[in-house]
Amino acid sequence: MNVDLHCHSTASDGLLAPKDVVARAAANGVEVLSLTDHDDTSGLAEARAEAECRGLRFVDGVEISVTWRGITVHVVGLRVDARSESLRRGLESIREGRAGRAERIAESLAAAGVPDSLAGARRYAENPELISRAHFARYLVEAGRAADVKTVFQRFLVKDRPGYAPHEWASLADAVSWIDASGGLAVVAHPGRYKLTKAEMRELLGEFKDCGGSGIEVVTGSHSPDQYFEFARSAREFGLLASRGSDYHGKGESRADLGKLPGLQDDLKPVWHDW
Ligand code: AMP
Ligand code: MN
Ligand code: MN
Numbered sequence: 001m002n003v004d005l006h007c008h009s010t011a012s013d014g015l016l017a018p019k020d021v022v023a024r025a026a027a028n029g030v031e032v033l034s035l036t037d038h039d040d041t042s043g044l045a046e047a048r049a050e051a052e053c054r055g056l057r058f059v060d061g062v063e064i065s066v067t068w069r070g071i072t073v074h075v076v077g078l079r080v081d082a083r084s085e086s087l088r089r090g091l092e093s094i095r096e097g098r099a100g101r102a103e104r105i106a107e108s109l110a111a112a113g114v115p116d117s118l119a120g121a122r123r124y125a126e127n128p129e130l131i132s133r134a135h136f137a138r139y140l141v142e143a144g145r146a147a148d149v150k151t152v153f154q155r156f157l158v159k160d161r162p163g164y165a166p167h168e169w170a171s172l173a174d175a176v177s178w179i180d181a182s183g184g185l186a187v188v189a190h191p192g193r194y195k196l197t198k199a200e201m202r203e204l205l206g207e208f209k210d211c212g213g214s215g216i217e218v219v220t221g222s223h224s225p226d227q228y229f230e231f232a233r234s235a236r237e238f239g240l241l242a243s244r245g246s247d248y249h250g251k252g253e254s255r256a257d258l259g260k261l262p263g264l265q266d267d268l269k270p271v272w273h274d275w
């Protein structure tokens with residue numbers, strides 16, 4: 001079955017409207033799709049309606065920004081209920097934090113000789129409550145500071161570079177508990193992206209399980225083939241369900257297209273095993 005449980009729309013920092021994400025997924029042969037916008041669920045209704053028209057199974061999702069021991073970790077929530085009070089409040093608090101962070105990013109860029117980047121980033125953010133570094137990155141390309149978004153993230157917006165603003169996101173325990181309270185399954189997103197030692201990764205996964213987390217992304221657009229094996233081993237070791245998702249954001253900004261990834265290793269238990 002072609003399952004893609006991680007992607008983004010204009011409700012966060014994707015380039016396609018929710019219905020267009022679904023249309024592209026359908027065209028690529030996806031049978032089960034989850035839209036997992038950053039810290040926001042406002043695209044789900046449109047995506048679900050489009051999925052119903054096209055005969056795709058749709059799963060309500062979200063990708064929550066977390067700070068764990070000083071680093072940013074993402075936790076995907078699948079089959080969440082977006083009306084859940086604690087999830088709604090939690091996501092709202094993260095979005096409020098994003099607004100202040102965006103101002104600090106813009107101040108840092110201004111100090112480095114890049115003026116007006118907040119207004120520039122806002123032009124790319126269709127959801128005014130959700131300003132992401134991806135929006136700043138698109139503006140920096142427009143302003144001629146780098147050739148593409150990938151290069152922006154080598155020169156700007158990251159630690160020790162102009163446009164970096166440290167930020168405290170939700171705690172791991174809070175993010176997992178909001179997902180849990182809304183009836184969803186919590187999944188560690190793209191573990192291979194975090195700069196952690198093997199020992200720290202085990203501590204993260206152990207803590208995640210202890211908080212009530214259920215799954216781990218094994219096959220994602222953010223992983224190399226070696227990492228498919230590495231995190232399949234983690235899934236087995238920690239008894240975590242395995243997930244698969246492209247993390248598609250749009251043309252030119254993603255390594256994997258919707259539904260275009262290898263399948264999970266046969267012995268793993270997929271997060272969708274009982275759906
Ligand atoms: P934020 O959550 O505001 O910190 O923004 C993070 C987003 O920036 C990610 O979800 C990606 O969409 C984008 N991003 C981060 N690093 C890169 C990169 N190296 N290349 C392309 N996009 C990136
Ligand atoms: Mn993103
Ligand atoms: Mn992510």
Ligand code: MN
Pocket residue numbers: 006007008063247
């Ligand atoms: Mn993502």
